[in-house]
Amino acid sequence: MSGAARIPAKPRRAWTPGQIVLTLLGAAVSVVFLSPLAWALFTSLKPETEAVEVPPRWLPEEWTGQAWSAIIENGNITDWFVNSLVVSVCVTTVVLVVAALAGYGFARTEFRGKGVLMGVVMAGLMVSPAVLGVPLFTTVQQMGMVDTYWGMILPQCAPAAMVYILYKFFQGVPRELEEAAFIDGAGRWRVFLTVVVPLARPSLAAVGIFTFIASWNNFLWPYMVTSNPDLMTMPNGIATVMNSYGIQWAQLMAGGLLAGLPLIVVFVFFQRQIVAGVAHTGLAGQ
């Protein structure tokens, strides 16, 4: 903790010239950075005819919620939203459970073949649906899971990277804490659940949030595994179906913002935990 370095007699610093310059710079960069999002928002509030005007204008001449009500009423967007939610929540839950168990198992228990298995998992870091999409698809096809929730969810549930992050974290947990519990007569599972998991909460939060983001935004795998518009997730539905019946930009932007909104809300509430979690997992200090 850097708390020791902080000088208590400084509740809030005054505006020094340096801080003013930095803040102005930060504001300028942020404006540039967020302008595409503002552009999307303003476009979504234009009528379709105004959206394709040349030259383009930042603000709508006529403000209207047309595009928003149109996508909500006559698109599949609510289905896609629910599908995204189901897929992401399931993936995140399964990943948290299996990755925490495996990370702990590799870090703190012994069993035959551990070294070899660990090596295989590390090699798995290099395999993703992008690298082996076609064989993964034929495998899932063979299992009869094309165009099903299972087919969308399960292949996303074996991320070696998350196991590695938690493995690194569990290695750093002091052994004495566990030993004390063992001496008190607790078993492996008790120790894992009552001592180790609570300690790992920030790491688990980071892993969970990043898994959720990745899964919510995953495009490639759902794109491969389903072509049924009723089963598509948000990113897929918006990209493949919206484009197919002539691009209506105002609607596309409204849909896009709707797809991004849940995560932005999540981030606003959890950002402190996310940054702390990144620091805590040792990702940043590796």
Added chain:
Amino acid sequence: MTTTSAGTVIAPARARTTAASATVRRKQGLQHGGWFVAPFLVLFALFVVWPLLRGLWLSFTDANISGEGASFVGLGNYREALRDDLMWEALGHSAYFTLLAVPCITVLAFLLAMLAHHIERGKWLWRLCFFAPFLLPSTVAANLWQWLFNPGTGMINHVFGTDTPWLTDKTYAMLAVVVTTLWWTVGFSFLLYLAALQGIPGHLYEAATLDGANAWHRMAHITLPMLRNITGLVVALQILASLQVFDQAVVMQDFGPGPEGSTRTFVQYTLEEGFTGYRVGYASAVSIIFFLIIAAVALARMWLLRNREEGGR
């Protein structure tokens, strides 16, 4: 363990129980260790190891999408792939993208993190601003920029007063994808840098300031060296992710290969061969080649890291 030997000296009775519990513990570790990793390993075997082996097998056959009636063709697919100009072109596009995107993302992420770290007020706001684009699905980011780059109705040409055919000219099409990716993904590396900056002990700076170091010295002798590991990690993650670029490129070109095929990436090529061309065997061979390239990059990184650790100090 010291507990056992110390125990023997002090009280033999207690030593026996400690030794016993140590055996129990080891046994528990042995028994349950397998159960801890088993759920993950099942999923991993089904969806990573098996497809990899299956892909390897398919790559020696002429399988089509239905997987029936495939016959063994030996190294035929590989021989064809190595002579396949389109494959090399696609690989070139992915490499070109990687070479452009990785340095830009790393430098920008560092600068943004420095900015967000040093502004004292409204930290959460800066974090949110720079991270927000990463929270959008790739397809949404791609659609958004596809439109910003649109020659007539798009804002980019309007704001800069230019007349560039961003999406329809092969010299600019991939650049447009790079800019989109930069905006969309820099937030993740930014966050890693920010966490690393927060992890640098404040007393280092205070000691340096007392010794008369100015801001530039502190940067060159504390901040940059302390960030060396994280930079290595950011670059490695970005290289691996960039080589696998697909979403943005394909969405910005309406699921086509771009002007004169200039944004057809390696992933796109394997999918085209497998799903559009129905040549699963050939697509698997191309995938295996791609896997080997990614593995080579990852191993090169590990090798470099090990050498640096042995070389330094």
